[in-house]
Amino acid sequence: MPRLPDCPGLTFAADVPLAPRTTFGLGGPAKLLASATTPEAVRCAVTYAAENGRPLFVLGGGSNLLVADRGFDGVVLVPSLRGLSMAPDGRLTVAAGEPWEAVVEAAVAAGRAGVECLTGIPGTAGAAPVQNIGAYGQEVADTLESVEVLDRATGRIERLERAACGFGYRDSRFKRAPEQAIVLGLTLALRGGDEPEIRYEELRRALATAPNDAPPLARIRRAVRGVRAGKGMLLAPEAPPDARRTAGSFFMNPRLTAEEAAALPADAPRHVDDDGRVKVPAAWLIEHAGVTRGWRLGAAGVSPHHALALVAHEGATAHDVLRVAAHVRAAVRAAFGVTLSPEPVFVGFDLPPDVVLGVFTTIDPARKKVPVPGSVPAKRTPGPRHKE
Ligand SMILES: Cc1cc2nc3c(=O)[nH]c(=O)nc-3n(C[C@H](O)[C@H](O)[C@H](O)COP(=O)(O)OP(=O)(O)OC[C@H]3O[C@@H](n4cnc5c(N)ncnc54)[C@H](O)[C@@H]3O)c2cc1C
Known part of the structure; x- marks a missing residue:
């Protein structure tokens, strides 16, 4: 060496x-x-x-x-850069190595709105703009003002304004071209004063029955964490043991053309984005393709709490997770003609994620019924629980 x-x-x-x-x-x-x-x-x-x-x-x-x-x-x-500071005007500056939750905590404590719905997302502040983290109607791009980066080619430290970050749904220039820049820190412009806006119906319902014993942002944060816990999407000590080893959503919600969306069953939930693309919950597609929550293939499987999360059980390998992911993807493609794209970043593989999953796909996509070798179907909890 x-x-x-x-x-x-x-x-x-x-x-x-x-x-x-x-x-x-x-x-x-x-x-x-x-x-x-x-x-x-x-x-x-x-x-x-x-x-x-x-x-x-x-x-x-x-x-x-x-x-x-x-x-x-x-x-x-x-x-592992550290440091977090909040200016009186609501500008929060944070170094890449701080936990993301520390950002949410500081914002909520200061009564500043914009990231309270992003509570419970694990990881660091530096990774937040990489896939433009989002949940329950908020994305980090909504409040992000600028990102400080190290340009890997020139070695220069630069400040990129929001418009230069190329944000999209779970996407950014940092994700598309990881070889270009390393995020050193970010500045968020948080809002103050106004009533927080709740864009997510499930959260609205949770808040309607929540005790009115805290400031609005703190109540929202608590409600989001409650909803997340119910879906096994909160990595807290009290999280169910069968949902602890996960990367959260394994697939992104597909954004279809109007024509593609029209081919789906009438009861498939749809959200039309500003650009006319139709977002369909991947969890709905997975469950309606016949993959049940809790389904296992060897030592990996689908979370018993959310169809979109894959989980590793005792003795699992990355290879096991790939087999499950390939099966889920193939089942959705066979049922609906929609190809799901993985959300997590694949590290140490020679081929891009879509190709890796393709290699692991062993079923005939033309068949409607997907064979499930050695599967152990688990009890399914009723009720729709789809992540945004
Ligand atoms: C239970 C659970 C729930 C989740 N819920 C959500 C959710 O609701 N919404 C959501 O968007 N995500 C969610 N996620 C995914 C994940 O938490 C986020 O994507 C998070 O931002 C990843 O942060 P990390 O620090 O762990 O990044 P890592 O997983 O370590 O890295 C992710 C990517 O970011 C890059 N990266 C990391 N740091 C930097 C840096 N400083 N500069 C440049 N590139 C960098 C890495 O190279 C990699 O490509 C969830 C994950 C889990 C396990």
């Missing part, structure tokens, strides 16, 4: 298991794990990887990853 650089704030460790650093608890080791506590140390790690021709992957809280069983043969860089 080439000599490691001696930079203040940068530490290296070799052959570090990645599984304990992901919420799935899966995957092999990183050849080299670099932890950087300053922007300069981040730059130093990037330079080291580039000069030695080593691939570099940026790791946050590992809550949106599927790491290959063989691990990552390169440098895994953890930007």
Whole structure:
């Protein structure tokens, strides 16, 4: 291995298991794990990887990853930058390594609106703009003012305004081109004073019956966490053991053309986006394709609490999760002609996620009935529970 650089704030460790650093608890080791506590140390790690021709992957809280069983043969860089401050005008500035929940907590405590519905999303602040995290009617792009990044090609630190981030549904320029920039921190422009807007019906219902014993934002945060807990989408100590090892939603909600959406059954829920695309809940498609919550294939399966979340059970490997994901995707395609795209980032695979899943698809897509080798159907809890 080439000599490691001696930079203040940068530490290296070799052959570090990645599984304990992901919420799935899966995957092999990183050849080299670099932890950087300053922007300069981040730059130093990037330079080291580039000069030695080593691939570099940026790791946050590992809550949106599927790491290959063989691990990552390169440098895994953890930007452990800390710091959070709130200006009197509601501008919240946070370093990439802070937990995202600390952002929500600070905003709610200060009575500033804009991120209260994003409570309970695990991971770091630095990863929030990467897939433009969203839930219950809010996205981080709604309040994000700017992102501070390290340009990996030039080594320069730059400030990108919101418009330059290329945000879309669970998407951004950072996700589309991960080799370009590392997020060092963000600034959010939070709102004050006005009554929070609730855009999500399920949340409205939860709030209608919630005790009126706290300020509005704190009540919303609590209600969101309650709804999330009910879906197994909250990684809290009290979370059900069968839903702890997950990356949350494994598939994105497909955005269909009007023509594609018209081909779906009349009772399929639809949401028309501003650009005319029709968003359909992937969870609805999965369940109506015959995949039940709690369905298992070996040591991995579908969460018993939400059809969109895949879970790892005792003894599972990333390979097991891929088999389940491929089956779910094939079942939806066979039933509705819709191809679901995975939401988590695949690490350590040679091929793009869609191709990886294609390789694992063993069923005949023309068949309506999907064979389920060795499946263990679990008891299904009734009632629609679809994530936005
Ligand atoms: C139970 C559960 C519920 C979830 N619910 C939601 C939800 O409601 N909405 C939602 O949007 N997501 C949800 N997620 C997914 C996940 O929590 C988010 O995507 C989160 O932002 C990932 O943060 P992380 O720090 O864990 O990133 P990681 O998983 O470590 O990384 C994710 C991606 O971001 C990149 N990245 C991380 N940090 C940086 C950085 N500083 N600079 C550049 N790139 C970086 C990584 O390279 C990778 O490509 C959920 C996950 C779980 C487990």
